[in-house]
Amino acid sequence: MASVLAGVTLMLLATLFLASQPAMADDAGKKKASEGVYKSMGPQKATSAYGESVVSRWWGGAGTAQNKQLDDSYMAYSLPFNFPFFGQSFRTIYISTNGWITFDAASSSFSNSDTTLISTKCIAPLWDDIDLRNGSGVTGSDIYILRNASNVLIRWKGKRYPYYNTSTSVVNVECVLYSNGQIRFNYGVGNNPVDATVGISKGDGSNYILGYHNGRANCNQVASLLYTPASTNVTVNGYVRTSGGAGINGAWLTYTNQTGSGSNASGYYARSLPRGWSGYVTPIKSGYAFVPNRRQYTNLSANASGNFTGYTSAQLLTMGGRVTVGGSALSGVTVTLTGSSGYANYTLTTNANGYWWAKVPPRWTGTVTPSRSGYTFTPTSRSAPGYTVNWTTCNFTAVVAQNKLIWGSIKTKAGVAMSGVTVTLTGASGKPSYTVTTNASGVYSRYVPYGWSGTLRASRSGYSLYPATRTISNITANLGNQNFMGYTTADTITIGGRVLYNSAGLSGVTVSLTGSGGSVNRTATTNASGYWTTTTPLGWAGSVVASRSGYTFSPTSQTLGARYYNHTCANFVGSVVTTRTEPLLVIMVDFTNFAHTGTEAEWANRIFGTSGLTLRTFYMEASRNTFYFRPANESSGTANNGIVRVRLNRVHPNPEANQSTADQRYQELMRDAILAANPYVNFAAYDTNGDGWLTNRELHLAFYIAGYEASYDSSTPSVWAHRWSLHSYYLNATLPRPDNVYVGCHNDTASRNGGYTMQGQRHGSRQAAFGTLAHELGHDLGLPDLYDVSSNVAEGVGAHCLMSSGSWGAGSGENPGVRPVHPSAWCKIELGFVTPVTVAQAATWSGNLLSTNYTTYAPLKITTSNAQQYFLVEFRKPVGFDAGLQRLFGSGTTGGLAIWHIDTSRRTSNNQDNANWRRKLVDLEVPGYSSVSGDPLDLGYTRGSLSHYWRTGTSYYRFHGSSTPNTTLYEGTATGISVTATANGTGNYIGVTKP
Known part of the structure; x- marks a missing residue:
């Protein structure tokens, strides 16, 4: 088999999946051949770490079978030695059934390319689409390993996919790993034709070798390749x-x-x-x-x-001088000589006569600095210019440091002097502490020793004082204006601002102030000039958010620390919400033995309806009213409602009944359905750039096939929901070209590449819900699968995202798939539905994180020192389409914080983004479970639970460096990030601290 079909939706029940697909090695369920035609750059070297030699052919032909008679799978293997590879040492390797070895993460990818090899730490003796299953027709298909103390031989024996094609070649290749870091590729009988990638790579995009046999079509018994590391x-x-x-x-x-x-x-x-x-x-x-x-x-x-x-x-020079105070010698002064680049440092102490000296090399340059507690010096330091003779006049004059005065005044918010306020001066380590009281004028003062450090705190019964403390460090001069303000709970301040649209004031905007830490909430509305004001208690802190239907605002929110004086917020600037649409053509396919149930009007409403639970209302809610699929123009039945119904003059092909021919049957079915729909659709009208190729963004194609959906249950005849493209590989170059435009077809040039989505029309006895269609169209828009396509166990992000099993969402009492849940925050950002609020420095953030709030929703993006890793935080609650979470959460409406760990280094071109549960592109940080041992989603225990969110009232309300899981990056780097949830069923405040 070949390329993983992006977007196969997960089944409602895992047990049904296992029963209906016992041979599949990946949870994607459906794979399609040759998603992209392989193009090789040929042999190429871009590293000095290894040399490649073409050596005499040698063939081991030995080893113990590993019982890996699978397609597109892998095995982890522990070597008997530490294998050095591009400066690192590895004991565990991952052997893919497709003829290559990876190190950082397992891969079962069959989609070989030079580009992927260069970006992956790997060894590829013959990376191709290799089938090791028993049915391949090759006796003894398997992976074989011969283990020795100083080397390990790995042999692949199988057949190029598709194995049922008798012309497909036998694959017979070996890789030998030596304990000294050498690597050898051997080629046996067969390997002709192949379309293989051959070479080694560090995975950093810069250090790699595309081998001598890279891109060769015939590798039958060719010379062996030997890779030898350069001197270490x-x-x-x-x-x-x-x-x-x-x-x-x-x-x-x-x-x-x-x-x-x-x-x-x-x-x-x-x-x-x-x-x-x-x-x-x-x-x-x-x-x-x-x-x-x-x-x-x-x-x-x-x-x-x-x-x-x-x-x-004898060659060293003497550098020295004398330190005096009041004309007398000063002993015990530390004199530090700090050498400039290449010269040593020295530390001396003056003797009883105030003298100091050091032996330094000729031309020593640097600075000379004296120090002693309780004294100041003139000059503070001197520069040595690089003498070639002794310098003994490097003198300094000291004076006794005098006590310094600290003073300030304390008044009420109204400006009335406050007497009797206690001011406590708490000295830092080793420094004295003092207490003073303000006089009738509200003034306090105190002398402290020169160099004193510490904090000031004011207090008086019945009042709070602002600021809470003042900090003083190493005082060297009198310091005044260390003032405080006293206030009571009755004191208020005014907070206000202005909202603009096209540089003019915008009226009717609701401005919501959400208090933090128990502060009150306030609401104001802008007047005709766009101004708003409100009063809050003095010391108020929280977030300010602007909202008005039909508008978005920048910034999405403003965070205010404690305010003790009237405050004018920065302006909000409004923008009119623009709604983007893309055309969608839905083709309903009937057969002589099976026809659709339901009327055309019912299907048109289910997909394009403007109210209720429809595909359009789903994408409008998920995109904050900025995107939906519009019906394509057509003349079938009710014209221009986006629905075309065709009847093919043959029985249902039931492709899922025979996996060996399924791909061919799917391709032929789609070709015939496109041609049957042509009398009702002018496909050329959608070729907007006139290049003769219809891309999925020019016209989305969705096929509902009469019969059953195989990812729902085992009823037949059926198809498996997927997104794919038509390939000449299957159709003998007879790609559908109605109206002189290639429709739904693959093209190597990305700007011309088209495709289609397909799903069965029935879920058991019911008409299919649109959740699978929403998922597959997510692929058409560019999103990957976020469940683990490489595993029958791991769930990826589970039901928490449309692009995992969230497509089967259902509210309390509803059928699976009628209420798909929202895409994750990462998906929404990728699609341009939302712009995150970036927390790039120490901050406390508050605001509306609810995923279904159209006007103010924006996830938080918390950056880290690694540009490829960051955290996203959003508030999820079972309301709107997210009520589909109730299928697993129960009938309640309580929500919590979904915290996502994003690692863009895991982005792939072959839908393997979440295929390694230990390190995913998008990972939900599930409270209480470490990334090492796995969480319930990783281990397949569940597809979703309310306990997967961070919530107040539970043991898991704070995500930080010591929590489980924690904010440490995958490579072990501590971030110092802390996210505290005070969000629950009704609230949405969180605190974020970032160093």
Whole structure:
């Protein structure tokens, strides 16, 4: 089998899936061949880490069968040694049944390409679409492994897909991994024709080799390929010499975290170091001082040289001076000599006579700085310009540091002086503390020692004081205006602002102030000039959000810290909501033995209806009223309602009954249905760029096939819901071309690539719900599957997203699929339905996160130090279409925070984005479960639960560095991010802290 059909919807019941698809190795359910025609760049080398040699053919032909008689699967294998590969060491590898090996994550991908190899850490002796199943017709199809102490031989024996095609070649290839890092590819009898990718790659896009046999159609018994790693070490060398150029014998050179080495009679030294080493090389020999005093190397990737000059004690210069106070010597002063690049640092202390001195190499440059507690110095420091003679006049004058005065005033909000306020000055470690009281004028003051550090806090019964504290660090001058304001619960402030549209005030806008930490909520409405005001208690903090039907606003919200004075918010700027549409043609296909149930009007309403539970209202709600599919123009039945009904003069092909011919039957069915619909549709009218190829964005094609939906139950005849394209591979170059336009067809050029979606018309005895169609059209818009397509167990993100099993959503008492749940926050951002609010620095954010709030919904995006990883936070609640969560949550309406960990490095071109449960493109951070052991979605225990959200009133309301799971990145980097949920069934406030 070949390419995974993007968008096969998950079944309602996993047990039904297993019963109806026992041979499938991936949870996608349906795969389609040759989703893209493979194009090879041929042999190509772009790394110095390995060399490739074409060597005499050798064939092992041995090994123990691993019982991997599967298609598009993989196995994890533990090597008997640590295998070095591009500077890393690996004990576990992942062997794909498709003739390649990966390291960071398992892959069962059959969709080979040079581009994917270059971006994946992998070894590919012959990566192609290889079928190892018993039915392939090759005796002994399997993966074989011969294990030795210093090498492991891995052999693939099978047939290129499709195995039922007798002309398809036998695949017979080996890969040998050696403990020293060498890699060997061997090619046996067969391998002709192939369309394989051959090579090795670090996966960083820069270091790879596309092998000598890459892109060859005939690899029958061709020469073996040997990949040998370059030397793993680099050399640092140089000379240690006197100022006169003579070698210094016996100097010892130290290397950070490495064994040292000595210099010979010529002063030469050398040391072999691991490639990538970072550290210092430092020369040492009694009686010498060296310049530079050490050399630094970072991520050493090539040999390097560096010399040192040694000066004897007799050659060193004296640098010194005297420190006095009031004309007398001052002892105990620390004098720090900070050398410039290449020169050493020195620390001295003045003696009883105030003198200090140091021995330094000639031309030493740097700064000289004196220090002693309780004193200040003039000058504060001096520069050494690089003398070649002694410098003994580097003198400093000290004065005793005087106590410094701290003072301030305390008044009420009305400006009335407050007497009797206690001000506590709490000294930092080792510093004294004091307490003073304001006088009748509300003024306080206190002398503190020079250099004092600490905090000030004011207090008086019946009042709160702003600010809560003031911090003072190393006071060196008198410090005034350390003021406080006292206030009571009766004190208020005014908060206001303006809302603009086209630079003019916009009236009738509702401005909602949501208080944080127990603060009150307020609502105001803009006047004819767009202005609004409201009063809040002094010290109010929270978020401000603008809303009016038909408009969106920027920013989506403003977050205010505690406000103690009247405040004018930054302007909100309104934009009229524009609704984007794309045409959708729905073709209902009947057969001589099976016809659709329901009327055309019923189907038109189910898909295009403007009220109730329809495809249109679903996408309008999910997109905040900015997108829906409009009916395409057609002349069948009721004209221009987007529905065409055709009858093919043959029986239902029932493709799911025989997997070996299913792909061919699907392709022929779609071709015939397109041609049958042509009398009612002018396809050329939708070829907007006139290139003769109809893309899915020019016209979306949805086919409802009379009969049953196989992903729902095992009734027959049936089809399996999917999104795919028509290929000449199956149709013998007879692609459908009505009105001189290729319709639903694959093209290597992405801008010309078309496709279709298909689903069965019945769910058991009922007409099919539109949830599967919503999911498949999500693929047509560019979204991947977010369930685990590589596993019959793992659920990916489960029912929490349309692009996983959320397409089967149902409210309390409803049938599966009639109320699909919203796409995840990541999907909405990808489709341009929403713009996230980015939290890029320390902040507390509050606002409306409810996913179904049309006017104010915007997920939070919390960035990290890794540009490819970030967190998205949204508030999900069973209302609107998200009431489809009730199928698993129960009939309640309580919601919570869905926290998503996004890793864009997992984005693939072959629908494998969430195929590794340990590291997904989109992962729901399920409270209480670590990413190491897996959560209930990863382990297949459930498809969704309210407990998967972070909520107040539970043990899991705060997501941070020590929670389970936590905010640490996949590579182990701590982020310091903390998200605290105070959201519940009625609230939506959260706090985000980011360092």
